[in-house]
Amino acid sequence: MEVTVNVNGTDYTRDVEPRMLLVHFIREELGMRGTHWGCDTSNCGTCVVWVDEEPVKSCTMLAVMADGHRVKTVEGLEGPDGLDPIQQGFIECHGLQCGFCTPGMMMTGRWLVDKNPDISDEEIREGISGQICRCTGYKNIVEAIRWAAEHPKGSEVNA
Amino acid sequence: MTAVEEAPVSAAGNPIGFGSMKRKEDQRFVRGQGNYVDDVNLPGMLHGAILRSPHAHAKILSIDTSRAEAHPGVVAVITGKILEGIPRPELLGDNFAWMPTLSYDTQAVLATDKVRFQGQEVAFVIATDRYTAKDALELIDVDYEPLPAVMDAKKAMDSGAPVIRDDKGQTDNSITDVMGNKFWESGNAIGTQEAIEKAKADPNCVVVTQDIMYPRVHPAPMETCGSVAYLDPVSGQLTLWTTSQAPHAHRTVYAMVAGLPEHKIRIISPDVGGGFGNKVGVYPGYVLSVVGSIVTGKPVKWMEDRSENLMSTSxxxxxxxxxxxxxxxxxxxxxxxxxxxxxxxxxxxxxxxxxxxxxxxxxxxxxxxxxxxxxxxxxxxxxxxxxxxxxxxxxxxxxxxxxxxxxxxxxxxxxxxxxxxxxxxxxxxxxxxxxxxxxxxxxxxxxxxxxxxxxxxxxxxxxxxxxxxxxxxxxxxxxxxxxxxxxxxxxGPRKDMDILGLGMADGIELRVHPTGKAQLRLSVQTQGQGHETTYAQIVAHELGIPPEDIEVIHGDTDNTPFGLGTYGSRSTPVSGAAAAVVSRKVRDKARLIAAAALECSPDDLEWSLGKWSVKGDPDRAKTIQEIALLSHGSLELPEGVEGHLDATAVYNPPxxxxxxxxxxxxxxxxxxxxxxxxxxxxxxxxxxxxxxxxxxxxxxxxxxxxxxxxxxxxxxxxxxxxxxxxxxxxxxxxxxxxxxxxxxxxxxxxxxxxxxxxxxxxxxxxxxxxxxxxxxxxxxxxxxxxxxxxxxxxxxxxxxxxxxxxxxxxxxxxx
Missing domain, CATH: 3.30.365.10 (Aldehyde oxidase/xanthine dehydrogenase, molybdopterin binding domain)
Incomplete structure (x- = not known):
């Protein structure tokens, strides 16, 4: 089936099998390797991307379901002015170790902060509870997302 | 000790030595630019998938792969029988169907006689893409005769318990280690028993007993295990990108498993998405990707799924x-x-x-x-x-x-x-x-x-x-x-500790380039521990070179010295010590070169972070960067001192x-x-x-x-x-x-x-x-x-x- 998906602002048209998962479409068809795959059961969240501004586990969606929709991946976070504050926050707060869950965590974290700039630590924890990190014990991920909340895009501190 | 001293700060704002410092590796990870094994794609690459046993214990009566082989996109189907036909010289076993484990036992690469756990490897399909390979698994017909299974360790040694390792001629389920022991003891049995009996009889003492179980768990790193193998049919060079905590040890094991000459094996362990011990061993899937490349002449990728990881790996x-x-x-x-x-x-x-x-x-x-x-x-x-x-x-x-x-x-x-x-x-x-x-x-x-x-x-x-x-x-x-x-x-200390005869020391190599920037080559392998940052800090601490000027290279056996890898919290105690030792070798050599340049005796020089200076005359000094250039330049060096400012070390912990x-x-x-x-x-x-x-x-x-x-x-x-x-x-x-x-x-x-x-x-x-x-x-x-x-x-x-x-x-x- 032919699908056209807008990924990080660019339209991509590909002929894919109807059963192809969105995560494989992003990785194999488009060659964007920042979105990871870690389980078969939608538990781990290493594959989280945005579809139309909402975080989605891309292993739980078929590529054909994304036809005509907008997808944003980790590769779309960095702008012309540099890293997104969520990326900077993960560096500043040591929110990553092996880096495998990090793209998914950042995509959710960015969304949580956009939705609620005054988000509490408890709300952050709940917001990332569908995703697993085996390295950090989560404390520094919570702090990294909080850092992003405290450094809005374009603010001087971030620049 | 130096632990609490505040390190000076480099121009980039990093401690020239110990202290909290943002990680160098984060720059690629936050951009989604990590390079994990599943991110490796080679031209013409094929994909492997493993058929696994649904039974915990069963005889294999027959395996029919004809329907799978006929499936469009399938290139080859490999079974244990095929592996048995591949002779393997210089090996612990007879052929490719079995491989040595890290404890001198044997493990089936693909089951031939029977399956011995649920999830065991039975056949390997190689196809043009991952989906097709998985599809073809369902077209393999295996006829099993289920056997009673030993699932309770407490019943494993019961008389009449089904014997699992009849392949080795065993008559029970005991395990004999390489020294010939069926159990292992430490401490003083008699003294301890006497003390306990004495306490039981003493009204002023108590004796408490308790059965405590530590149940079976799994490391479950977020990245599962996998590999991409390419054996160049012309040069005979095997390159294996793999999820390994111990690339050098793996190289030697593959030399033993496959009978391949070790100088023709290159293991690349790129970014590893967590290990926690799960990526120490050599798994049948890795070996099968190698076999697949030998059979097809193409690169073969195998990435296990999560269930395979939980059910079959360590x-x-x-x-x-x-x-x-x-x-x-x-x-x-x-x-x-x-x-x-x-x-x-x-x-x-x-x-x-x-x-x-x-x-x-x-x-x-x-x-x-x-x-x-x-x-x-x-x-x-x-x-x-x-x-x-x-x-x-x-x-x-x-x-x-x-x-x-x-x-x-x-x-x-x-x-x-x-x-x-x-x-x-x-x-x-x-x-x-x-x-x-x-x-x-x-x-x-x-x-x-x-x-x-x-x-x-x-x-x-x-x-x-x-x-x-x-x-x-x-x-x-x-x-x-x-x-x-x-x-x-x-x-650990070489005299006491080895794995498969490989002593647990770690090599390291430090090269200081003419402009004073350095490369440190490690035998150990990060899985998220931040080696690219901390090892640069160790060298910075010893030599005064800012950590941003030190590149840490690891995860490629062709570009790093031999060592046993990262597990058992051994990187800092062994390889970290090697980093300090190799830096001190460079510092000692720098002293000789500085003395030649300053026309004084080495004994007249004293070290302060980043430079050798004349005692009592601190203005007469050479920085480590100046010495690096001198070492590569035209300065006449003292007898016995070679040019350049490089060093190697192998650290054997006491x-x-x-x-x-x-x-x-x-x-x-x-x-x-x-x-x-x-x-x-x-x-x-x-x-x-x-x-x-x-x-x-x-x-x-x-x-x-x-x-x-x-x-x-x-x-x-x-x-x-x-x-x-x-x-x-x-x-x-x-x-x-x-x-x-x-x-x-x-x-x-x-x-x-x-x-x-x-x-x-x-x-x-x-x-x-x-x-x-x-x-x-x-x-x-x-x-x-x-x-x-x-x-x-x-x-x-x-x-x-x-x-x-x-x-x-x-x-x-x-x-």
């Missing part, structure tokens, strides 16, 4: 420990004895030093000073996946630390004594170091009481006990659990290092549901010198989460038919941000006296130390119901059952 623990502790009634520990039944699964695939078939379990004597101890560990085969040493266990110290800390709490309950007071009374004292334990370890350094008192102060121990008493009076159940652990890490810590966990338990809520967790670690405190704390956080997971959630159980009940993340529960509290960390710093920079290693400390703190807290909470022990994981159901006086056996789905 599990951890599965130790049944029967403990006895004797003490005086005022709480002086006299003796500890433990009899262990070790479930190794169907193949003895543990990765540990050869002379230590039970790993370092005999460190079970813990952090306490008493004269008598003995352990006996008996391993058995069962119809479960192989493995055994994994999940940040420091070679079974996790089991040992959990055992002694649980047993000490049982003793405290028997004595009616506060568990903190009991521990403080028995801790090894600072003046007793170096301290030799009754089982032969020589602990290097420690200030145990200081560390414990800090943890108690941070958590507010006395106030918590008061709160607990008040709550109990109201029918509310909170618990306070303490764990004091000591690890021995940094394996002893292990012994990090330790005190953890205190506070929980609230709902007796109606059995639900456990971790309210607080205080962790005070002493890992000696902290190179990058930010990274140290991050490592501790991760290990604490592991401990919460194992204590409350994680379990690989089986039913009697051999079905794995933990084969997906729907069933194998890992802690999320909701189960983990806001960790509270503290530190004491007691450097290792024998490590060049006093560092001890910390990667596994929290995984080792934390489970006992959580379990002790839960048992403390429900002790008013008469509960003295319950096995992990303390799920709501298991806690509720324990409260009802009807605890379950956690590892088997049986009543």
């Amino acid at each position: 599990f951890a623990r599965d130790y049944h420990m029967a403990g006895t502790i004797a003490a005086t009634k005022d709480g002086q520990i006299l003796a500890v004895d433990v009899d262990v039944l070790a479930d190794h699964g169907a193949f003895n695939g543990v990765a540990q030093p050869t002379k230590f078939p039970a790993g370092f379990f005999h460190i079970f004597t813990g952090s306490y000073d008493y004269p008598h101890a003995h352990c006996k560990v008996t391993p058995v085969y069962t119809n479960k996946a192989p493995g055994g040493v994994a999940y940040a266990c420091s070679f079974r110290i996790t089991e040992a630390a959990y055992f002694i800390e649980r047993l000490v709490d049982c003793l405290a309950a028997e004595l009616g004594m506060d568990p903190a007071e009991l521990r403080l009374k028995n801790l090894i004292k600072p003046e007793q170091f170096p301290y030799e334990t009754p089982t032969g370890w020589v602990y290097d350094s420690g200030q145990y009481e200081k560390t414990m008192r800090l943890a108690m102060e941070m958590v507010g121990y006395d106030e918590l006990r008061k709160e607990q008493a008040e709550k109990r009076a109201r029918g509310e159940y909170m618990g306070i659990g303490i764990s004091f652990f000591t690890e021995g890490v940094g394996a 002893n292990l290092t012994y990090p330790y810590g005190c953890y205190i966990c506070v929980v609230d338990v709902d007796p109606g549901t059995g639900q456990v809520k971790i309210r607080r967790f205080v962790a005070v670690d002493d890992c000696g010198t902290r190179i990058n405190p930010m990274i140290v704390e991050g490592q501790v956080h991760g290990g604490l989460a592991d401990g919460v997971g194992m204590a409350l959630m994680e379990l690989i159980a089986f039913d009697e038919d051999g079905n794995c009940l933990g084969g997906s993340f729907m069933d194998y529960l890992l802690p999320t941000a909701m189960e983990c509290p806001d960790w509270e960390l503290g530190e004491t710093v007691t450097p290792s006296p024998h490590h060049p920079i006093g560092a001890k290693g910390v990667g596994e400390s929290a995984t080792v130390g934390s489970p006992a703190a959580v379990v002790n807290a839960v048992i403390d909470a429900i002790s008013p119901f008469g509960v003295r022990h319950a096995d992990m994981p303390l799920t709501p159901a298991n806690v509720w059952r324990a409260i009802q006086g009807n605890p379950v056996r956690v590892d088997m789905a049986v009543e």
Whole structure:
């Protein structure tokens, strides 16, 4: 089936099998390797991307379901002015170790902060509870997302 | 020691030496530019998938691959029979169907005679893409004759039990190690038994026994295992991109497995998405990707899925420990004895030093000073996946630390004594170091009481006990659990420690370029530990070169010196020491060159960070950068001094290092549901010198989460038919941000006296130390119901059952 998906602002048209998962479409068809795959059961969240501004586990969606929709991946976070504050926050707060869950965590974290700039630590924890990190014990991920909340895009501190 | 000195700051704002510094590797990871094995794509690459056994124990009557071979897109289907036909010279086995394990056993690459665990490798399909390869698995027809399975380790040695390893001519399910032993002992059996018997007869003493199980769990790194193999048919060069914590050891194992010449093997372990011991061993899937490339002449990628990872790759623990502790009634520990039944699964695939078939379990004597101890560990085969040493266990110290800390709490309950007071009374004292334990370890350094008192102060121990008493009076159940652990890490001295005959020393190479920028080449392999940053800091500390000017290179056997890799918290104690040693070699050589340039004697020079200067005349000096250029230039060098400013080293540690810590966990338990809520967790670690405190704390956080997971959630159980009940993340529960509290960390710093920079290693400390703190807290909470022990994981159901006086056996789905 032919699908056209807008990924990080660019339209991509590909002929894919109807059963192809969105995560494989992003990785194999488009060659964007920042979105990871870690389980078969939608538990781990290493594959989280945005579809139309909402975080989605891309292993739980078929590529054909994304036809005509907008997808944003980790590769779309960095702008012309540099890293997104969520990326900077993960560096500043040591929110990553092996880096495998990090793209998914950042995509959710960015969304949580956009939705609620005054988000509490408890709300952050709940917001990332569908995703697993085996390295950090989560404390520094919570702090990294909080850092992003405290450094809005374009603010001087971030620049 | 240098631990507390503030390092000067570089132009880029980084410490020229020790101190918290943002990680260099983060720049690629936050951009999604990490390069993991599944990110490797080669022209013409094919994809492999493994057909796995649905049975725990069954004869293979026939395998028909014809329908799969006819499936469009399938290039080849490989079975054990085909592997049997590939002769293998110079090998531990006859042919490719079997491979050596890291413990001198054999493991089937693809099953030929029968399958021995659910999930075992049976056939390998190679196809043009991943989906097609998986489709074709369903077209392979295997005729099995199911056999009774041995799922309960306690029944493995029963007469009449089905024999699992008939391939080796065995008549029972015992495991014999390479030294010919069927069990392994440490300590003094007679002295310990006498002390226990004496205590039993003495009205002023108590003897407490307790069966303690550490159930089977799995490291479950977020990235599963996989590989991309390409054997160039013309040059004969094998390049293998693989998820490996030990690329050099893997290279040698492949040379042994495949009979390939070792100089034609290149292992590349790119970014690794977590290891925790899961990526130490060599798995059939890796070997099959190599075989696939040999058969097809193309690169072959194999990436396992999550269920394959949980069901077939290296599990951890599965130790049944029967403990006895004797003490005086005022709480002086006299003796500890433990009899262990070790479930190794169907193949003895543990990765540990050869002379230590039970790993370092005999460190079970813990952090306490008493004269008598003995352990006996008996391993058995069962119809479960192989493995055994994994999940940040420091070679079974996790089991040992959990055992002694649980047993000490049982003793405290028997004595009616506060568990903190009991521990403080028995801790090894600072003046007793170096301290030799009754089982032969020589602990290097420690200030145990200081560390414990800090943890108690941070958590507010006395106030918590008061709160607990008040709550109990109201029918509310909170618990306070303490764990004091000591690890021995940094394996290890070559004379004592090897894996498959490979001594556990680590090579390193430092090149200082003419402009004073440097490259450090490591034998060890990061899986998230931040080596690119901390190793640069070690060199910076020794040479004064800013860490941003030092590139750390690792994970490619063609570009790094030999060494045994990263596991057992061995990187900092062994390779980190090598980094300091090689830097000092460069510094010594720089002194000779500086003396030649300054026209003085080397003895007239003194070192201050980053330069050699003339004593009493500090303006006459050469910086390390100036010396680097001189070393490559036209300066006439003294006799015997070669040009350039490079050095190599191989570090053979004189002893292990012994990090330790005190953890205190506070929980609230709902007796109606059995639900456990971790309210607080205080962790005070002493890992000696902290190179990058930010990274140290991050490592501790991760290990604490592991401990919460194992204590409350994680379990690989089986039913009697051999079905794995933990084969997906729907069933194998890992802690999320909701189960983990806001960790509270503290530190004491007691450097290792024998490590060049006093560092001890910390990667596994929290995984080792934390489970006992959580379990002790839960048992403390429900002790008013008469509960003295319950096995992990303390799920709501298991806690509720324990409260009802009807605890379950956690590892088997049986009543």
